[in-house]
Amino acid sequence: MPINSLIWGKFDDLPFPYPLACHLLDTAAMAAALWNSYLTDAQRRMVAEGFGVAVEEGGGLLAFWAGLHDVGKCGPSFQGQSSGPQPGFLSEPEFSGPQGWMYEGSVRHERVSHLVVPALLAGYGYDVACRPGRSVAHQVGQIVGGHHGVYGAMLDRVTLADPCRAEPRVGASAGWVGQRAALVELLHAVCGRPVVPARVAPVGVAVLVTGLVVLADWLASKAGWVLARLEQWRAMGDEDWVAHFERAVDAAPAAVAGAQLAAPVWRSAGSFAEAFPRITEPYALQADLGRRLPELVRGAGLLLVTAPTGDGKTEGGLFGARVLGAASGCAGLAVLLPTMATTDAMWSRVRAYVAGSTVEDTPVTLLHGLAWLNADYALDGAEAVLDDGCTSTTAGEFLRRRHVGLLSGAAVGTWDQAAMAVLPVRFNALRWLGLSGKTLIIDEAHAYDAYGHALTVRLLEWLGHLGVPVVLLSATLSGSIAQRLVHAYLAGAGHAGLPEVSCAYPGWLFADADSGQVTASPTIPTARARELQVDVHSVRHTHTTSEPGGRARHLAEQLAPLYDAAQDAGSVLVVCNTVPDAQKTYLALSRKSGSRRPQVLLLHARMPVWQREEITNTLIGMLGPTATRPKQSLIVVSTQIAEQSLDVDFDLVVSDLAPLAQLLQRAGRGHRHLLGSRGRRPAWALKPRLVVLSPTGQLPPRAWGEVYDTALLRRTHTLLTDRAGQPVSVPGDVAGMIETVYAELNHLADQTLQDDRERARREAVQCAAADTAAIPAPGSLTDLYPVTARDIEAGAVTTRLGADSERILPIYTDHANRRWLDPSCTTELPMPAHGSKRLDRNSVADLIRLTVQAPARYLPDRAVETKAPQEWSTTPVAAELRLLPHCVTSDGAVHRYDAGGHILHLDAQLGLVRTPAHR
Structure with a gap:
């Protein structure tokens, strides 16, 4: 039968029907x-x-x-x-x-x-x-x-x-x-x-x-x-x-x-020196990988690298990916990190690496929810000036579309970008197409709760099934989790009866996907070994400096040199576990007097995007890896975002009690860089020191809520106090301490307490939730139907359990009920241009920079005044914003918003402030 050309396949926006x-x-x-x-x-x-x-x-x-x-x-x-x-x-x-x-x-x-x-x-x-x-x-x-x-x-x-x-x-x-x-x-x-x-x-x-x-x-x-x-x-x-x-x-x-769809073509690099010619003296970890890994790798596999911050894991991981990719035929590269801030920083590093390491233009996409707000990525274009011998890394329009970012030859994104592939979401096949041609580097592999680790296990099963090379990097990964991740990859590759797995610290291991054999390095010495002094102070969790034994009094004593003109100037990081604690601590330190007034900065997640970026850039300029040390004393009050998002160097770190892995990450922001000619340490902080303020009584204090597990807090406190001030040898003591705190229930025997059992129950529930949410393991499937779900709601699956946050846009309403973006009522809420149904891209970007990320429960669900304007309903991103209205009276006074059980307002210095409503 002849084909009927009137049977059409395309028609919309065409002058004539296009034959099927x-x-x-x-x-x-x-x-x-x-x-x-x-x-x-x-x-x-x-x-x-x-x-x-x-x-x-x-x-x-x-x-x-x-x-x-x-x-x-x-x-x-x-x-x-x-x-x-x-x-x-x-x-x-x-x-x-x-x-x-x-x-x-x-x-x-x-x-x-x-x-x-x-x-x-x-x-x-x-x-x-x-x-x-x-x-x-x-x-x-x-x-x-x-x-x-x-x-x-x-x-x-x-x-x-x-x-x-x-x-x-x-x-x-x-x-x-x-x-x-x-x-x-x-x-x-x-x-x-x-x-x-x-x-x-x-x-x-x-x-x-x-x-x-x-x-x-x-x-x-x-x-x-x-x-x-x-x-x-x-x-x-x-x-x-x-x-x-x-x-x-x-x-x-x-x-x-x-469309820039091509596998990268890498320059030959059989050694670490060839891959990184500018590193003339590699760290011991890098040198060991460069010497032994190429002879070991014959195809796909999993490389696990564990080492403390500063031992060159990033370059070691990139070299490992280069070796694995060449041996397996997976030429692409994807680097995944836990946060958007670390992802932005890594994108710049990977982009420079790809530009100097490939022989043809290779786009490097930036993948996270706010990538389009990254100024360097948004403005990246073909006119970018390239160094001699470098290739273009600009990602064009097609690769910036939804669902296709992982199809780029190289990609840097949050861990969620890969984790979404194991959730039954629409078009996850495109994610697998992109992932299957790459070598994956998952940085900070320890930085997830039990739910996130369970999703990572399922991800590794699928990656092993597809023969995708993987590199895992971690500073504080427990042995039990490391073994679970390695076993998941090998099980996906078809291996059973897997042996015990252990990785030296610092060190690395390689699990061969074809043979199932695991080869581990010996412990690798480090030139950056140090003794970290850890001082634990038991304090009452108060913010009143007049109370003896209180947190505020102890904090003031630790920071006294910064307020004393007779002492050397220096910089201190104070890490709080909650935003309200950080805000109160910042206010107290800002009001504290002395013969010298240090600069005090506040940085936390509930600040507008523009403000977080501005403060982060300020800190990098003052304390970054190439910055000259400031002559003025500096105190930075922050929350958990300081653990991973900041490549800065403080003279002293003071932290509220947190699980050991988080404390070590925070301590890693102290004495992080070699200063050389860029400055010197103050006399009161010549050696690395971490001060831990551990609350007395109930753990965690009621003010902290459920931010950290009770058992991990108790076990960390017990471990540190039992050491009686003995310095922590980094890296020598780290692995043993991690195993002590994070030991699984079946390894604790008769040492278990009720909070240990509660932790085990909670983690089991999270793992079960991940197993329910994720697609089945590949070895159990012959049917493709379970890989996606047609009726799934957009918010029905998540890569992070409890991630119920939303973007809140503070606005200001005058006496005429007009809505503005600033308390001076000079900039009105933008509306679509005449004849257009949507806001333009720049207007949306400006709105997002004003937003604050906060829990969804902060604003009442059905409050009409918190809904985005109807005119934004067809504009992606803008339509999903929630409004935080502030009433501005005729005399210019700005009133706070009563959200029912609490009061909300945006403070110019403190960020989003939430206080109880007094009825």
Whole structure:
């Protein structure tokens, strides 16, 4: 049967309908180009081996399947939709639809593709008589049916063999059946009559192929591509489908290149010195990796590096990724970190590394919720000045789109970007396509609760299943968690009966994905070993300096040299466990008097974005790795964000009691850099020292809420007090102390207390929650349906348990009920420009910089005055903001907002302040 060119595939915003056959051929051509120029060697091998075909046969096979993705548009539901061109052939009997009230509803075209493709493939040697879970035809049906980001449920045998009988709405009349068969025959012919796969592929391979089909469809659906092909098609006027395909094949490589979809090409680096020529004297850890790792690695595997801050883990991890990527054929690179602030800083480092280490332009994407607010990333462009011998790292428009950032040759993002791949969210196949061609570096691998670690375990199972090389970096990872992560990766790679695993500290281990063998380094000496003096003070948790034995009095004593002009100037970091404590501490220290007045800064998470950025940049300029030490004394009061977000160096660190890992991270902000000619330490802080203010009585104090686990606080306090002021040898004592505090319940034997058992119960609940939320482990799946969920709500899954925060925009309402962005009432809330339905990008960016991140419970759910303006409802991001209204009276006084049980207001210095409401 000749193909009917009036069967359309694209229509919106086009001068004429675009034939469906043209779009299918375009997508097939695009998939072939992606196979040749985007997929890595490892990905091509994986797909070919997964389906039991030769690598050279894989490109044609995937092109054929990608072309099938929209064959479901050849049916009455899609062709007859009211918003389409309503072609005249719909009135012909052979193109009739099913009659009866039960068929009045439409069926989505991707569902039709899933239903009809298996039976259509039967004519080309695909088996549809076996169980659906063992049918390649059915697996291909699920793959093409999933091209809108969600997989359909597995079909039964009846539907598999005869979809028209099971679901007449697909189009059971002769015209539809014949046209679908003709489309498949055309695709099969132009793709070189690809072989029939020998077997059903592992689920990870099927997900990867789905990602490629989605990507090919998106590229072939771009407006510029479709318009160009449509013009050619109408200009030729010969309805030569093969010629159209050949034109698409010729044009596709340029389209793929224009989207910057290419695997990186790295310069040769067989040694650490070649990878980092500017490091003339590598740290011992780096030198050991450079000497031993290349001889050990023969393919994919997991490299775990544990060392304290300052031992060069980042460069060691990048070198490890270079070695693993070259050996496994996974040329891409992804670096994942726990916070947006650390991610922004790492993006700059990785970008410079990629620019000097690749031989072709390699885009480096920045991936987190506010990446578009990063000024360097937002302004990054082709006109950027490059150093001699460097390549461009600019990510273009396509790679900045939603869902596709991980497809870049190199990516730096928050850990959540990869963790989302193990949640059943729409288009997670694109995440797996991006991840499967890369070597992943997960930094700060210890920085997650039990829920986050459980998601990381599932992530590593899938990465091992896909043969993706992984590098884990950590300063304070407990042995039990390290073993769980290594075992997860090896189990995903197909290994059972796994041995005990231990990693030296400082040191590294390598788990080979192919053999399952684990090789560990000896303990590696460090030139940065130091003795950390830890002084624990038991204090009453008060902010009144007049109270003996209170927290405020002890803090004042520790900071006395900064207020004394006779003492050397210096810098001190004070870390509080809650924002209210930080705000009260800042106020007390700002009001404290002496013969010298130090500069006091406050930094915490509930400040407007612009203010956090400004203060962070100020600190980097004063105490960063290249800064000259300030002559004025400085006190910085902060919260947990100081643990990971700041590469700054203080002379002394004072901290509220926290679990040991957090305390060590905080202590790492003291004596962090070698000062050299940039300054000197004050006489009162010549050696590294951490002062811990440990509250007496109940742990944690009621004012802290549930910010930290009771057992970990108690065990940390006990460990430190039992040491009786004995210095902590870093790194020598760290591993043993971590194991003591974070020992699992079954290792504590008769030493367990009630809070230990409560901790074990809470962690078990979190792990169970993660297991429920995550997609199943790959080894247990033959069906793609559980990998996504069509009815999932946007907020129904999360990578961080309890992450119920939202962005709050403080606004100011005058006596006329007009709303402003500033207390002076000079800048009105922006509205869409005349004739536009949305705010422009710059207006949204300006709004976000004014927002404060805070728990969702802070504002009442149903309060009308806290809802974003209706005019913002169609503007992404802006529509999700919550308003914090401040009433401004005619005399300029700004009133606070009564949120029910508490009062909220934005203070220019303190950030968002929350106080109890007195009724």
